Amino acid sequence: MANSIWTIEEFTCPGCSMNYTATREEHVEPHSGHFKCSICSGEVHAWSGKHHFFGWQAVKTRPPVFGRRWAGAGW
Ligand SMILES: [Zn+2]
Numbered sequence: 388m389a390n391s392i393w394t395i396e397e398f399t400c401p402g403c404s405m406n407y408t409a410t411r412e413e414h415v416e417p418h419s420g421h422f423k424c425s426i427c428s429g430e431v432h433a434w435s436g437k438h439h440f441f442g443w444q445a446v447k448t449r450p451p452v453f454g455r456r457w458a459g460a461g462w
Pocket of ligand 1: 401
């Protein structure tokens with residue numbers, strides 16, 4: 388492999404709006420796969436082509452809100 392290009396991409400679960408990041412790696416050969424949300428089991432992203440995604444991580448910047456709305460003035 389001459390160059391391996393990794394880029395971080397961000398995805399949002401269509402089911403529960405949880406945010407995830409994954410590392411995209413370019414490949415010479417086609418790959419396919421999918422990632423399911425660890426919270427609602429919805430399919431966050433499916434891919435096929437000359438790239439692969441790995442290192443899925445939940446983004447914890449916006450935790451679930453329990454009975455309280457954001458005040459609007461920041462944290
Ligand atoms: Zn979800």
